[in-house]
Each structure stands twice: as structure tokens, then as C-alpha cells.
Amino acid sequence: MAKVFGAAVKRREDPRLIRGKGRYTDDIRLPGMLYAAILRSPYAHARIRKIDAEQAKKLPGVVAVFTGADLEGKVGPIPTAWLPPDSDMKTPAHPALAKEKVRYVGDGVALVVAEDRYIARDALDLIQVDYEVLPTVVDAEKAMEEGAPLLHDDVPKNVAFHWQAGNDPAPAFHEAEVVIRQSFRQQRLIPNAMEPRAAVAQYNSGSGEMTLYITSQNPHIHRVLLSNILGIPEHKLRIVAVDVGGGFGSKIACYPDEALVAFAARELGRPVKWSEGRSENFQATTHGRDGIIHAELAAKKDGTILGLRLRMVANMGAYLSTAGPGVPTILFGLITPGPYTIPQVHVETYGVLTNTTPIDAYRGAGRPEATYVIERLVDLLAMELGMDPVEVRKKNFIPADAFPYHTATGLEYDSGNYQGALEKALKMLDYEGWRKKQEEARKEGRYIGIGWSTYVEICGLGPSQVAGAVGFQGGLYESATVRFHPTGKVTVFTGTSPHGQGEETTFAQVVADRFGIPVEDVEVVHGDTDRIAMGWGTYGSRTTPVGGSAIAVAAERVLEKATKIAAHMLEVAEEDVEFEGGVFHVKGMPDKQAKIQDVVLQAYLAWNLPQGLEPGLEAQSFYDPVNFTYPFGAHACVTEVDGETGEIKILKYVAVDDCGPIINPMIVEGQVHGGVVQGIGQALYEEAVYDENGQLLTGTFQDYAMPKARFFPMFDTDHTVTPAPHNPLGVKGVGETGTIASTPAVVNSVVDALRPFGVKDLEMPLKPEKIWRILSGGKKS
Amino acid sequence: MQIEYRYTFSAPREAVWDALQSQEVLRRRLPGCRRLEKVGEGKYAADLGLQVGPINGLFTGEVELADAHAPEDYRLLLQGQGKPGTLAADALIRLEEEDGKTLLTCSAQAQVTGVMASVGQRVMGGIAQLLLGQFFKGVEEDLQSGESSSSG
Numbered sequence: 001m002a003k004v005f006g007a008a009v010k011r012r013e014d015p016r017l018i019r020g021k022g023r024y025t026d027d028i029r030l031p032g033m034l035y036a037a038i039l040r041s042p043y044a045h046a047r048i049r050k051i052d053a054e055q056a057k058k059l060p061g062v063v064a065v066f067t068g069a070d071l072e073g074k075v076g077p078i079p080t081a082w083l084p085p086d087s088d089m090k091t092p093a094h095p096a097l098a099k100e101k102v103r104y105v106g107d108g109v110a111l112v113v114a115e116d117r118y119i120a121r122d123a124l125d126l127i128q129v130d131y132e133v134l135p136t137v138v139d140a141e142k143a144m145e146e147g148a149p150l151l152h153d154d155v156p157k158n159v160a161f162h163w164q165a166g167n168d169p170a171p172a173f174h175e176a177e178v179v180i181r182q183s184f185r186q187q188r189l190i191p192n193a194m195e196p197r198a199a200v201a202q203y204n205s206g207s208g209e210m211t212l213y214i215t216s217q218n219p220h221i222h223r224v225l226l227s228n229i230l231g232i233p234e235h236k237l238r239i240v241a242v243d244v245g246g247g248f249g250s251k252i253a254c255y256p257d258e259a260l261v262a263f264a265a266r267e268l269g270r271p272v273k274w275s276e277g278r279s280e281n282f283q284a285t286t287h288g289r290d291g292i293i294h295a296e297l298a299a300k301k302d303g304t305i306l307g308l309r310l311r312m313v314a315n316m317g318a319y320l321s322t323a324g325p326g327v328p329t330i331l332f333g334l335i336t337p338g339p340y341t342i343p344q345v346h347v348e349t350y351g352v353l354t355n356t357t358p359i360d361a362y363r364g365a366g367r368p369e370a371t372y373v374i375e376r377l378v379d380l381l382a383m384e385l386g387m388d389p390v391e392v393r394k395k396n397f398i399p400a401d402a403f404p405y406h407t408a409t410g411l412e413y414d415s416g417n418y419q420g421a422l423e424k425a426l427k428m429l430d431y432e433g434w435r436k437k438q439e440e441a442r443k444e445g446r447y448i449g450i451g452w453s454t455y456v457e458i459c460g461l462g463p464s465q466v467a468g469a470v471g472f473q474g475g476l477y478e479s480a481t482v483r484f485h486p487t488g489k490v491t492v493f494t495g496t497s498p499h500g501q502g503e504e505t506t507f508a509q510v511v512a513d514r515f516g517i518p519v520e521d522v523e524v525v526h527g528d529t530d531r532i533a534m535g536w537g538t539y540g541s542r543t544t545p546v547g548g549s550a551i552a553v554a555a556e557r558v559l560e561k562a563t564k565i566a567a568h569m570l571e572v573a574e575e576d577v578e579f580e581g582g583v584f585h586v587k588g589m590p591d592k593q594a595k596i597q598d599v600v601l602q603a604y605l606a607w608n609l610p611q612g613l614e615p616g617l618e619a620q621s622f623y624d625p626v627n628f629t630y631p632f633g634a635h636a637c638v639t640e641v642d643g644e645t646g647e648i649k650i651l652k653y654v655a656v657d658d659c660g661p662i663i664n665p666m667i668v669e670g671q672v673h674g675g676v677v678q679g680i681g682q683a684l685y686e687e688a689v690y691d692e693n694g695q696l697l698t699g700t701f702q703d704y705a706m707p708k709a710r711f712f713p714m715f716d717t718d719h720t721v722t723p724a725p726h727n728p729l730g731v732k733g734v735g736e737t738g739t740i741a742s743t744p745a746v747v748n749s750v751v752d753a754l755r756p757f758g759v760k761d762l763e764m765p766l767k768p769e770k771i772w773r774i775l776s777g778g779k780k781s
Numbered sequence: 782m783q784i785e786y787r788y789t790f791s792a793p794r795e796a797v798w799d800a801l802q803s804q805e806v807l808r809r810r811l812p813g814c815r816r817l818e819k820v821g822e823g824k825y826a827a828d829l830g831l832q833v834g835p836i837n838g839l840f841t842g843e844v845e846l847a848d849a850h851a852p853e854d855y856r857l858l859l860q861g862q863g864k865p866g867t868l869a870a871d872a873l874i875r876l877e878e879e880d881g882k883t884l885l886t887c888s889a890q891a892q893v894t895g896v897m898a899s900v901g902q903r904v905m906g907g908i909a910q911l912l913l914g915q916f917f918k919g920v921e922e923d924l925q926s927g928e929s930s931s932s933g
Contacts, residue, residue, distance in 0.1 A: 042866050042894035105894070125864045279899060691782075691902075693892055699899025 005513035008666035012519070013504045022243040025198035025213045030271040033200070034063055036261055037120035038274070039110040039127050040284060041102035044138070044355035044694020045149060046131035048100060048109070056112060056126040061119035064268060065127065066111040066260075068099030075263045076229045078256050078319070081221070082326035083471040087163035092152035092353070094319040096229070096256035096263075102131070103151050103318035104355050105694055106283030111260050113272055136694040140315035140352040141292060151318060151353045160320055161351040163329040166409050169298070172307020172344040176298035180380045185763050186369045188290035188315065188688040189681075190704055191362050195245025196276040197285055199258040201265035209236045210266065214258050216241035216527070217251040217497055218537020221474060223529045225254040225322070230262055241527040244499030248678070249361030250285050251499065252539050253322040257284070282699045287688055288362020289369065290315040291328055297377045298344075303385055303392045307344035310336055310373065316351045317358035323472075323539075324360045325351055330470045331366025331458065331540075334409045338374040339418045339456040339632060340396040345408040355694040361539060363678055364739040367457045375453045375744035379751065380760065389748070390431065393454050394419065413456065413630045414724050417658070421720050422454055425634035425656040428716055434638055434652075442756060447641040448651070449753025452634065453745035459733035460545030460629035460724070476542070477624035479534040480550035482511060482558050484617040486604035488597030490515065490522045495535020496547035497527050501735055502667040503543055507551055509663050510729065514555045515596055516582025533620065541631070541733025544663070545724065550623035552728040557619030565617075566599045568610040629724040629732035633657035635676070635741040637749040646772030648684060648750055650713055655741065658720045659734035668734050672717050675738020681707040682739075683746035687765050705765075782902070784872075784909045786887040788917040792924045794878040797885070798852035800920050801874070806928075807844065810919035812912045815839075823847060829861060833908050835901030838864040852876055857887075866895020887913060 016022055053065040078094040097108050110127050114120035135149040142148055143158040151158055173179060200213040210232050216222050219239040227234045244251060257274060265272040276284065291314040298307040314328035333347035378396070382389040398405045400417040407413065431450070438448045461467070464475035479495040492511055498504065508522035525531055536542075559579065566584035567574040576587050585593035602608065606615035638652040655672055662668050685705035689697045698704040723730030743764070750766050751759055757774055790797045800806045804825065808817040816828040823846040830839050842861030849855040859870040872889035893905060901908070922928075 042898075105898070279896070282899065691898070693894075695892075695894055695898035695902070697898065697902045699902075703903055 003513065004509045004519055005663055006661070007509065007664065009505055009509055009519055009664055011502045011505045011667065012508065013502065017243065024195060024243045024245060025200055025215050026275045028200045028213050028273070030200065030202055033271040033273055034113050034115065034268065035117035035120045036264055036272050036274040037112045037117065037124050038108050038257060038260070039112065039124045040280070041098065041105060041107040041109055043102060043131055043133055044105050044136045045134040045151070046102050047134060048098060048102065049130040049132055051110060052128040053110060055128070056123040059119065059123045059126060061115040062112060062123045063115065064113045064264070065123070066097070066264065067109070068095055068097040071096055071263065074231070075259055076231070078229065078254060078259070079225060080320040080322060080325065081225065081473040082323045083473065084161065084163050084325055084329040085471045087161040087329065089161040089325065090155045091320055092155050092160070094256070096259050104357055105696055106357055107318065108256050108260070111264060113264050113268060117275070136355045136692070138354050138356050138690040138692065138694050140290070140313045140354055143352050143354045144313070144350065151355065155353060158353045159350055160316055160353055161325055162348065163333070164346070164348040165333045166346040167344055169307040169309045169344040169346045172298040173296070173309070176306055177301045178299045178381065178384055180297040180299070180377055180384060182295055182377065182380060182761055184293045184295060184373055184376060186289040186291045186293065186372065187682070187764055189288045189362055189686050190282060190688050191248040191250035191285065191288055192706060193246035193248055193250055196278060196281040197251065197255070197257065198273070198275040199261040200271060200273045201262040202271040203266045203269065205269055209238065210262055211238045211240065212258065212262050213240045215244050215251050217244070217247045217499060217539055218535070219497055219527055219529050220495060220535045221537055222254055226259055226262065229259045238530045241497060244497070244527070246500045248363040249288060249365055249539060252537070253286050253360045279699055282704070283357060283696055286321050286360035287317065287357050288359065288365070289682070290359055291369065293369065293373050295373050295377055297381060299381050301385065303381065303387050303395045305340055305342050305381070305396045308336060308342050308374070310347045312347070312349040314349055314351050315354050315356065315359060317356045318353060319358050321358040321360040324358060326470070326472060327359070327361055327366045328369070332370050334411050335367050335456070335458050336370045336374060337407050337409060338371060339398055339416070339454055340374070341398050343408060347409065356690055357696070363675065364736045365540070367736065367740045368679065368682070368743055371453065371455045371457070371740050372744045375455070375748065376761070379748045383760065389452055390422070390426065393422065393452065411458065412627060414627050414726060415722050416456065416630060416632050417720060417722050418454060418456070418632055421632060421656045421658055422634040424718060424720060425636050425654050428656065428718060429636045429652065429654045431636070445643060447643060447753040447756070449639050449641070449749040449751065451637045451639070451745045451747065451749025451752055453741045453748065454634045455741045456630050456632040457737060457740050458628045459541030459631060459736065460625060461540035461542045462628045463626055464624050474536060475624070476536055476546070477622050478536060478546040478550040479532065479620065479622050480547065480554045481533065481618060481620045482551060482554040484558060484600045484603070486601055488517065488521065488600045490517070492522060492524045492551055493532045494524060494526050494547050494551060495532055496543040497535065497538045498543060499538060501538065501543060501671065502664070503547070506544065506663045506667055507548060510548055510551055511555055514552070514559065516580070517596065534622070541735040543735070544731050545629045545727055545733050546623065546625055548729055548731060549625065549727040550621045553621035553623050554619045557621065558617060561617060561619070562596060562599050562603065564610055564613060565603050566594050568608070569594050569599065569602060626726045629660070629727070631657065631659045631732040631734060631737050633737060633741060635745040637742070637745040639746065639749040639753055641750060641753045641771060643775055646768040646770070646775055648766060648768070648771065650680070650711070652713060653715045655715055655717045655738065656720060657717070657734060657737050658722050658732070659737065660723045660730045660732040661721060662719065663731065669717055671734045672738045673715055675736060676715060676742040677707050677712060679739040679742030680712070680746050683743045683764055684766050782891045782893070782905060784889040784891055784906060786910060786913045788885045790883040790885065790921055790924065792883060793881060794852045794876050794883045796924060797876055797883040800924055802846060806920055806923055810916055810923065811844070812915045817844070823849070833911060834904055835865055835897050836908055840868065865901070866893055866897040868893050868897065885917065
């Protein structure tokens, strides 16, 4: 049988999904189902004087209208579940419906439940809310200033936390021959998953059981949080999230809305559905990034980096979202040295509350911000010293023989060969060739730029002990059950919750490969807390390194037991049995064999098992990784800037990523492509804009520029393979690498193109207008 | 959002001033006006039914004429609430005489919420221009037909 691990097997989930046969939350229709709609605040900051819902209640078809007062004792506050330690953390209450004050445009004020969704929507317009409008603050640095409007009485100066990491960088700056100082803005982004959020709740008042179908990246986390919020014991609450149309981090958070739907179903004794509209999604689903980073880099004149000092002011939005505080601290701060030997690093982050949509993880979550800063600083250093940016990188890379490597921020990079990835990318790009073309083009008045990004990222979250130490209010191990059925088919249950990444295929490959059975004989089950023992979900590129490893361990346990049965069947000692390609055979006697399917059948018939061995063939694993994994790579981007219009064209894009052994190259390439596009979206197009009153001005796809396929050339992708030494598959994550790597590669490229204009830095996104202003006379945008 | 608008009336300044201050002209010519009741000196409670792009529905609110320096300038304050959100505008309106004609300049600060902000912001400037154009053109028609003087 051909090896399945490493084969470009087509995604098995696609025939279902692309033919409309998927089972998304909004596809669910239950008998007697009601529909909910949520009234959201049109003001960014206002006191609620009075809510009059009488008119709405009178509308025919309206079943109930609930406001904050109705939730008393029935729906608790929405918690924050990542509390970085030693950060003077304040977690202001986040009520499921605003009672006294609204704090952002989109804050929920009332819930309408009606016979159909159109009546529910119409009823929203009949609710009269008397608001006393309050002063608003949307910028994080302004929110920290004396006299700024205060969002929560218990959070002075709107500063929710102040976190620090690293060591004292003063000696490095004392010793420095060159210091680079630059501030970098990470604009706010909107995740825009293809499927907005949705929820369907069904309550059985007889048994007290609640089933809640939701769009979730982590059903078990949602179960424990919603169990607390709703006062439903965990064993009576079932969360189901089978087909989920993308999340990019926006479906990690526990939102008020899903809790409200469950509450309404319990109150009214009928199933209730809520489906978020696209405009609603822009306002009420978490946003990503949004911060300013003030950076200083100390170096010697030969390009050796000595130290790094960073101060980040992170906009957290109006409330601290579920995992929000972990993003600009742990996931940003610890990886700021990147792939370089920087002995002295200090990072501090202020988490600031503003009258904007709450911020949580967005693809890459903290690591794109960190990578952007260090990769821009390295380019600025090269520019300052008149060195080639590639040379500065090579000079400072952690050498391949220095792993495991301990960073100044306390991480242990597991394995790497940064030089190797860069060398490969240099060749693929034909770097020298492009430098020549750049020079020739400049003579013709054309502006070509070449930008690099060599990155390392933290993924495969993570060792549970570390999760506890960094304030994550949960474990980060993963569970898996691998179950053979009597006919030799296998069901794999995973606690991760894929929502577009293709693990129904790759996990089946892992198991099929190990057992030597066809991929079609393996089914992967995820996204149902009643079917799966436990899980922490899909985010932080953890699904394959952690969830996949759990499956590998469970499969090994299954095989151990199967070997015992096979030895018994073949009438030899266990040590004399070998397993290969789905067949057990006696060592040195290849003809004396038993197929795994026959062994499985015997395990279930149990007519003749070894003494003391129980029937059945399945195993469970709770795999807790000993370390994170650290994928890395080198990306290069060639751009040309149109001197007339300021438009940027990507001429070539090269991505070399190292995610360890590749289970399915087609899926990995898809992840890289999608990630690269999303990262370029930040560099060139995307930006969420609020006006000074806290109104979201980019509330539609006409105003918020998403990248389109036609903006890009074909990407040249390749890989180096440096296994993670500590997990059974050796795999690292690849879901976020593209997003992490591509943003600085593109900006470095455009800055390089505009060197003749004396450009040193550009604020993202690099809209043509901004570039055009520079080209037409250096007027600052 | 800042809105600038200019309009030239072929009528003398005093006549334009009187027309613009007239409750009857306002009632007849404010775009979509269904009700305009005096609630105080220069203050009116108003219902405006509008249907221009995202500004769609009945707006209930207040129109106020303030800081009048006849016949040179005054402030027009608008506040309304409707299905697509809320609208507040503070407009300084100035009249200058030029060869028997009157040049009106309107300089307004407007704030919107709701769908008007999230969906409509991009087109809001254009819509404001359109509505202001309708209003002043209507006033001009009244001036031409003599309607404004009879009801002042």
C-alpha cells in the first residue's frame, strides 16, 4: 500500500461542503423553533435611561422581549479566560445585555424572540431606548490620558493590565553603536469568516438538558464557560459545532449572544435560533490586532543586534474578550526576538479599554505583530548601516546547532535551521537577479522593491503547565479516542475543532498510515461535547501538533493491544510479531500473517483472546505536549510601485516554510496560500476605521477592503523539514505561518522600492493614496 | 462629518432670510417634512420621511433656528431619530448679497449612528448635498411664486 502520510489526498470534507451538504448551525431547523434578534447600541458610549419595549411586544408574532433586567440571576456576566499574571489585571464586568451603560456600537441592549426572523428583526425598530450620550474614546493612547472618558468605574485610566517580560536591556543600549527607534501601528482588522456566527438552542425541561449548536472553534471551552454563565451543570449541557465556516480566531470567544439564545430557549420552552447578519458581524464579532508598538533596537556597526526594548499600547475594545489579554502579552511579547540571538530584550504591554468592539485573537494573534516589529527593525538597521538586509539576518540568526535555544523572553525554541530556509528562498527567488532588475528599473524610473521576512513563531499551544503559568484559564493538552469497529473501520474522536483546516482528511491520513488501512475506512469526529471526552479546540496552530499527536498516541495504544491479539492468533510470542502495511506477520516467516481487519474482528468476537485480555479495540489519549512547536521560514516579496498612481503590484512571492514532516502537501500549501493572502491583506488593504464618536465607518465589504484572488501572482512555495523533537509525529503547525510572515515581507518590499524617495517607514495599510502622496512631492499622508 | 454647500438665490437677501425663517416655508420645503410644530422660540418638533439610500424611514426630532443675525447668518440645528439610526447636524448658514442675488453658504457638522454610519458613511456627504439642494431649490421656488411672503 502506498504511503498515506505525506500524500496529497484531496480534502474529504469538500464534496460535502461544496455541494451544500454541510451541516452549518444556520442549516438546523427544529420543530417549533423561534427566531431571535438582538438590539444593539447605535452609540459607542451612553447611559441607558429607559428601555420601552411595549410596542415591540405588541407586534403580532413577537413572543418575548428581554432586557438586562430580565437576566438577573439567570444569565451571569461573560468572563475573561486569559489572565496574564503579575499584570495588575482588572476584568470589568461584561453583562450579557447592557443594563446601565453601553460601551461600543454593537453592545447588546435587548433580545427579541419571534415566530420568524423577519418579525424579530422588525420588532427591534419598535424598541425605544432613551440614551444619554457620553463622551467617547476610540484610540488606546488617548484613552490612557488624564481626563479621558472612563468606560468602567473600576478600571482607572482605562488600563486593564500592564504586563512585562524579558530582562534589563539597559546594558545593550549602553554598549550600542547604533540605535534604531521607530513606532509601528498595527491597524485594527476584522476577521470576516465566511460564515457569520449563529446559535440554535434546544432545552428539554424534563431532563434539564440543553443542546446548543454554535459556531465554535472550541466547543468544550464554550461548554464550561456557558455552564457557568447559564447555571446549567456541565453534564447537562451539550455543545455542537460540526461544520463551521472559518473562524480565524473570531469563534474562540464566548460571546453574550449565544448565552442569550440558550437563556431564551430555557425561558420559553421552545427551540430558538439566532443568525448573525454580515453587518452585525462587523460590529459584534471580535476584531483583531490594533495597537501601537514603540520600538528601540540596539546594535553594533557590524550589524550585530544587542538588545530590544518594546512598549506596546494594545487596544482591547470595550470589554476584555475571552482570550483577548493573552494576545498582546504572551503571544506577542515572548516571540519578539524572532529568529535572532538577541541577548537583552524587554517588552511591556498596556492593555487599554476603548469604546470599540472587543479585540481577541485573529490568525497569528500576537505573533504577526511581533514578527512585523522585528522584521521591520532589522530592515531599518540594514538601511542605517548600508548593509544588505539578508546579511543582517544571517549575521544574527540563531545557528542551527544551537537548539534547543533559550530566548531572553523565556522560551525554548525546540528546533530550527533558519539559515537553511533562507538559502532555499534566496535560490528560489533568484535574489541577485532581482537586485539587478531593480537597479535597471530604477534607471527607467520604475520602482521595484525586494522585501524579506524570516520568522519563527510559537504554535502548538501548548504544555498545560505553561498554560497555567501564563494565566490561560485552562489546560492545553488534547484528547483523542481511536476506535476500531468490528469490520475494521475506524472512528477517530478529536478534542480539536477544525473549521476549514482539513483535519478530517489529515487526521484520517495519520491513522490510515499507521494501521495500513484505506483513508476511506477512517472517519474523524469533532465538534460535539457529547461524543468527545474533552478538548481545548482549534487555534494557535495547535490542531495537528497537539491533536494529531494525541491521535498518534491513541493509535499506538490500539496497536499494542492488537499486537497481543495477533500474536495469540499466530501462536507466537508478542515479541515475534511485526506489523507493516496493515498486516501482522511472524518475524522471519512472512507467510505466517494476519490482516489487521481479522485481528480487529477477533477483538470484538472475543471467541479466543489471550488470557485476561478484555474484548474490544479502542484507546484514548490525553496528550500533553512538553513544549510548544516553533515553525519558521523565509518569505520574500517583490513589488513594483506604479509611479503615477501609487498602486502596488506583487511581481513575485516566495515562501519557504518549515512545519516539520508534512502529512498532506496539498493542504499545507492551501494553508500557506490563505495565510499569505491574509497577511498581505493587512499590509496593503484592510483597516477597520472608527470615527471619533466610535461609529464604525468600515461596516461593509465596500468600505473594508478584503484581498481578492486577482490581486496576487501564483506563489512559489516550498519547504524545509526540521522535525519537532518532542512530539510523536514531529509536526509543527502551519495554519498561521503565512499570515505571520507575509505582512513584513510586503512592507519591507515597498519601503525598499521607495528608497529613492527617502522613505524609511510606511504605516499600514499601504493604500495607493498614501503612496501617491509620497511620490507626488513628499507630502506626508 | 463636515458638509459644505453653496447655493445662489435670484432674490434679495432680506427676502431669502424671511423665507428661510418662515415656519410655513420650512414645513413645505424641508425634504420629506410631514409635521412641523412650533415648540418654542425658533424651535420646532418635526417628522421627516426620507428615502435616499441608507437614509430610509421616518425621522422624528427637532429643528432649531438659533443665533440669528438678520439678515446675515444663523445656525440651523437638526436632531432626528429613525430606523436607520440617529442624525445630528449643526449648520452655520450665511447669506451674502451679490448684484441683487443672494449667495448662501452652509457649513455643517453632522453626526450619524446606526446603519447610516456603518453602511452609509461613504455616501452620506453626497446625500446631504442632495437634500440641501432639494431644500434650497424648494425655497427658491417659493420665492419665485411669491408663496414665501404670504405665509411669513
